[in-house]
Amino acid sequence: MLPKERCQELFSQILKHSEADETEVLIAGGASELTRFANNTIHQNVAEEGYRLSVRTVFDGKTARATTNKFDAESLKRVVAESSSLARQQPRDPDLLPMPDRESYRAVNRYSETTAAVTPEDRARGVVSAIKIAEKNGQTAAGTFSTTRGGQALLNSRGLCAFYHETHAEFSITTMAPNSSGWAKKDSADVRDISPERLAARAAEIAARSQDPKDLEPGKYVTILEPAAVLDLVGFMFFDFSGQAVRDKRSFLTDRVGEKLFGSNIDIRDDVYHPLQSGPPFDGEGVRRKQVTLVEHGVVKSLTYARKTAKAMGTEPTGHGFPLPNEWGEAPMNIVFEGGKTSVNDMISSTDRGVLVTRVWYIREVDPYRKILTGMTRDGTFYVENGKVKHGIRNFRFNESLIDMLNCVESMGEPERASGEESAPMIVPALKLSSFNFTEVTKF
Amino acid sequence: MRDYAEKALSYLDRREVQYGDVRLLDSRERNVSTKNGLMGSVSSDETQGLGIRVLIQGCWGFASTDNLSPQSLEQTARRAMQIARASALAKKSDIVLVPEPKTEANWSSPFQIDPFSTSVEDNLDLLLRADKEMRSVEGITLAEGAVHFRRSHEIFLSTEGSVIEQTRVVTGGGIAAHCFAGDEIQKRSYPNSFGGQYQLKGYELINEIRLVENARRIAEEAVALQRADLCPQGKRTVILDGSQVGLQIHESIGHPIELDRVLGMEANYAGMSFLTLEKLRNLRYGSDIVNVVADARLEHGPGLGTFAFDDEGVAAQCTDIIRNGQFTGYLTSRETAAAIGENRSNGAMRADGWNRIPLIRMTNVSLLPGKGTLDELIASTDDGIYMETNRSWSIDDRRYHFQFGCELGWEIKNGKKVRMLKNPSYSGITTEFWNSCDAICGPEAWTLWGTPNCGKGQPSQTMGTGHGASPSRFRNVTVGIAYAS
Numbered sequence: 005m006l007p008k009e010r011c012q013e014l015f016s017q018i019l020k021h022s023e024a025d026e027t028e029v030l031i032a033g034g035a036s037e038l039t040r041f042a043n044n045t046i047h048q049n050v051a052e053e054g055y056r057l058s059v060r061t062v063f064d065g066k067t068a069r070a071t072t073n074k075f076d077a078e079s080l081k082r083v084v085a086e087s088s089s090l091a092r093q094q095p096r097d098p099d100l101l102p103m104p105d106r107e108s109y110r111a112v113n114r115y116s117e118t119t120a121a122v123t124p125e126d127r128a129r130g131v132v133s134a135i136k137i138a139e140k141n142g143q144t145a146a147g148t149f150s151t152t153r154g155g156q157a158l159l160n161s162r163g164l165c166a167f168y169h170e171t172h173a174e175f176s177i178t179t180m181a182p183n184s185s186g187w188a189k190k191d192s193a194d195v196r197d198i199s200p201e202r203l204a205a206r207a208a209e210i211a212a213r214s215q216d217p218k219d220l221e222p223g224k225y226v227t228i229l230e231p232a233a234v235l236d237l238v239g240f241m242f243f244d245f246s247g248q249a250v251r252d253k254r255s256f257l258t259d260r261v262g263e264k265l266f267g268s269n270i271d272i273r274d275d276v277y278h279p280l281q282s283g284p285p286f287d288g289e290g291v292r293r294k295q296v297t298l299v300e301h302g303v304v305k306s307l308t309y310a311r312k313t314a315k316a317m318g319t320e321p322t323g324h325g326f327p328l329p330n331e332w333g334e335a336p337m338n339i340v341f342e343g344g345k346t347s348v349n350d351m352i353s354s355t356d357r358g359v360l361v362t363r364v365w366y367i368r369e370v371d372p373y374r375k376i377l378t379g380m381t382r383d384g385t386f387y388v389e390n391g392k393v394k395h396g397i398r399n400f401r402f403n404e405s406l407i408d409m410l411n412c413v414e415s416m417g418e419p420e421r422a423s424g425e426e427s428a429p430m431i432v433p434a435l436k437l438s439s440f441n442f443t444e445v446t447k448f
Numbered sequence: 449m450r451d452y453a454e455k456a457l458s459y460l461d462r463r464e465v466q467y468g469d470v471r472l473l474d475s476r477e478r479n480v481s482t483k484n485g486l487m488g489s490v491s492s493d494e495t496q497g498l499g500i501r502v503l504i505q506g507c508w509g510f511a512s513t514d515n516l517s518p519q520s521l522e523q524t525a526r527r528a529m530q531i532a533r534a535s536a537l538a539k540k541s542d543i544v545l546v547p548e549p550k551t552e553a554n555w556s557s558p559f560q561i562d563p564f565s566t567s568v569e570d571n572l573d574l575l576l577r578a579d580k581e582m583r584s585v586e587g588i589t590l591a592e593g594a595v596h597f598r599r600s601h602e603i604f605l606s607t608e609g610s611v612i613e614q615t616r617v618v619t620g621g622g623i624a625a626h627c628f629a630g631d632e633i634q635k636r637s638y639p640n641s642f643g644g645q646y647q648l649k650g651y652e653l654i655n656e657i658r659l660v661e662n663a664r665r666i667a668e669e670a671v672a673l674q675r676a677d678l679c680p681q682g683k684r685t686v687i688l689d690g691s692q693v694g695l696q697i698h699e700s701i702g703h704p705i706e707l708d709r710v711l712g713m714e715a716n717y718a719g720m721s722f723l724t725l726e727k728l729r730n731l732r733y734g735s736d737i738v739n740v741v742a743d744a745r746l747e748h749g750p751g752l753g754t755f756a757f758d759d760e761g762v763a764a765q766c767t768d769i770i771r772n773g774q775f776t777g778y779l780t781s782r783e784t785a786a787a788i789g790e791n792r793s794n795g796a797m798r799a800d801g802w803n804r805i806p807l808i809r810m811t812n813v814s815l816l817p818g819k820g821t822l823d824e825l826i827a828s829t830d831d832g833i834y835m836e837t838n839r840s841w842s843i844d845d846r847r848y849h850f851q852f853g854c855e856l857g858w859e860i861k862n863g864k865k866v867r868m869l870k871n872p873s874y875s876g877i878t879t880e881f882w883n884s885c886d887a888i889c890g891p892e893a894w895t896l897w898g899t900p901n902c903g904k905g906q907p908s909q910t911m912g913t914g915h916g917a918s919p920s921r922f923r924n925v926t927v928g929i930a931y932a933s
Binding site: 036037038039040041042043044045046047048049050051052053054055056068069070071072073074083086087089090091093094095097123124125127128129131132135144146147148150176177178180185187252253254258329330331365366367368369370371372373374376378379380382399401403425441443444445446447448 | 481483484486487488489490491492493494495496497499507508509510511512513514515527528530531532534535537538539540541567568569572589590592626628631632633635711712713714715716717719722803804805839840841842843844845846848849851853871873875877906907926929930931932933
């Protein structure tokens with residue numbers, strides 16, 4: 005990320021060019037590198053470095069944003085002029101609030117020098133060690149190993165200055181046996197938390213265990229979802245925990261806030277300060293993020309609110325707004341789904357007949373108010389019988405309501421930071437469900 | 449701009465680099481949206497940067513930067529070479545590229561009205577008029593509208609001597625009306641869902657799609673859906689509107705024919721493909737009337753997959769994908785064409801920005817038209833369900849099993865639409881579905897639809913693809929299972 009002093013210098017230059025009532029500058033970017041492998045070899049290997057500067061101007065209740073990645077004096081002048089021109093051409097918004105004043109933020113430490121120092125050779129060596137494990141198991145591996153350092157700065161003409169920087173490392177692997185596959189993934193701010201060998205071994209074990217998958221009739225089954233599967237399913241509901249979404253009547257929580265919508269064992273909060281979380285402690289306007297209880301004992305307790313939404317709904321902002329102007333308002337971004345103490349092995353042991361799901365894929369919303377989702381299982385789906393994993397099964401399509409699903413949670417594992425493909429990483433447990441609706445089966 | 453690209457290319461060590469290319473991209477966007485009678489957002493974005501791709505020791509490396517100073521360009525070139533050498537630590541075999549003739553060209557996509565010459569005031573005025581029409585219908589709880597413009601100027605230089613400049617202008621726009629009542633949210637979108645219609649055109653596209661004139665109709669349909677019967681469950685004859693056929697092509701033909709997926713290169717994320725190599729020219733993909741091409745040439749139409757050269761400098765081509773129902777071709781790159789013994793890439797490598805490598809992406813993957821109008825097709829159907837405008841889409845990671853939901857359905861009896869149906873959905877297995885196709889409407893009903901949001905790759909890339917399609921009929925299709933409780 006650019007140094008604070010450079011960000012402040014850029015902001016000063018922007019202010020010199022701006023004739024707006026108020027001016028905000030958002031600078032974001034960094035350097036990202038990703039090593040990608042398939043067929044037990046590195047086939048793509050990329051690096052990027054870039055920064056974007058975005059200017060929001062306000063003229064008498066009118067606001068607009070213009071963004072550039074060109075930082076020369078002429079481009080900075082032009083981006084201010086562009087933002088001003090876009091703003092001036094609009095009708096006045098009587099509900100537009102003044103920009104927020106300066107405030108202080110609770111510190112979060114999500115930067116690792118070790119991660120920042122990772123080289124292409126380091127990543128290649130990690131990939132080689134994972135490939136060796138796949139080859140030892142007679143399997144073919146594909147995946148990624150990435151490292152990123154970046155951040156953002158948000159400054160406005162009322163004196164607000166917010167800075168954040170972080171690192172991120174992620175390793176993901178799919179291993180393929182002749183007629184089955186396995187998968188594992190982990191991400192962290194600190195690359196030392198990630199073991200390519202351990203993840204490769206886990207994926208290889210799933211692929212081996214699910215070989216020669218058999219057909220199982222579609223239907224409703226007791227189902228055990230590994231944390232990554234839970235993440236990618238429940239991740240689809242959190243954009244609905246938005247005051248603006250409820251105002252727009254596009255949220256499944258419309259007319260339901262305060263209701264007991266889920267089982268009594270469901271507790272969910274948004275907490276950017278949780279040690280396993282990532283992301284800045286401020287929102288898109290620079291408002292300090294608060295911890296918010298979203299669901300308590302199954303009752304929908306609260307939504308998140310940007311400043312404008314909060315004013316319209318007679319409540320306090322929670323620090324979850326997106327950069328203005330936008331149509332969406334806000335959303336919780338740091339979900340912590342409380343869990344229990346039951347391990348996945350214990351869930352299996354207590355199951356007479358059921359299905360174990362490693363991960364899910366291509367999830368889409370079928371019904372926005374009943375919150376029915378469809379999708380497929382992938383890379384390790386198993387039949388469980390008499391307390392044991394019996395064999396792999398062909399992948400299912402499911403059509404299941406999240407509301408129904410969170411009313412039939414029988415037991416939960418310890419929450420962990422899970423990383424999937426459909427939703428941003430969250431802190432979630434494994435879940436055992438008394439019923440999950442598998443509607444059709446595919447050919448593998 | 450060309451100077452920067454030449455400078456970057458000059459920093460590659462030709463003694464070590466077997467092949468290298470530089471892509472410099474400068475693009476500009478505008479997004480304007482409205483919601484419930486107010487401005488939703490107004491923003492513009494410009495980005496400029498350069499990516500360098502090199503082949504060293506038979507392995508790829510790529511590095512990119514938005515800092516175009518000589519020092520940064522030299523560092524980026526060195527980084528790309530360092531990364532390629534690191535790739536060689538896990539090498540199994542050398543990457544080989546099929547030959548491609550050296551080219552010098554300069555091409556711009558045609559348009560009538562430069563969208564950036566229109567004022568934001570006028571953009572908002574149009575959207576707010578459509579918004580007012582939608583909200584004049586009692587029961588509408590949310591009205592949305594948006595227009596989007598993009599101009600990209602790209603310079604491609606390779607160590608083989610190609611120098612290609614391309615400028616593309618893309619325009620998109622659409623509206624949507626939502627109706628929340630009781631325990632249901634219904635929505636109608638026009639001219640398509642998830643942003644509307646997108647083409648390689650100027651502002652004339654926005655004039656052609658007539659948002660204001662269609663606003664009231666879709667709002668009335670959204671409200672009417674609240675009172676409609678639920679789509680039944682079972683095996684039925686299904687007629688899909690052109691936009692839904694376009695998405696069906698995208699998911700169940702366009703993705704499986706990507707040769708990188710077939711060869712396992714996307715196995716960890718987007719997945720693989722059921723179209724394994726032995727199926728080429730040996731698989732009955734669809735019925736005799738199913739003819740599909742991948743055509744990036746301008747003569748195919750102003751699609752999101754239309755260009756003069758792909759991002760490896762390969763000229764736009766038309767490839768037969770399915771001819772008379774028989775599977776005949778993949779989408780390829782210079783690397784994957786070599787891997788299966790082809791002598792030339794068919795030009796499907798595309799990158800979504802200066803900071804991304806090109807991947808095999810759909811161009812315009814289109815179902816060629818048959819005969820007749822939609823009205824004639826409905827009139828010739830005794831018993832079936834017509835479905836319009838996508839609402840949900842999902843398919844497995846090898847592209848066998850899919851399920852789609854649509855916004856609006858109509859029951860057809862004895863050649864007439866007799867009953868509106870809500871929450872229509874259908875599902876099936878790709879080849880069984882395309883083999884059940886027994887009617888495709890003609891050129892008068894054929895539209896080149898734009899899919900602006902196709903995701904693929906790690907790091908992720910979003911690409912616009914084109915899909916020419918007309919309303920089509922399919923027999924014995926599973927319907928309604930999405931709502932089976």
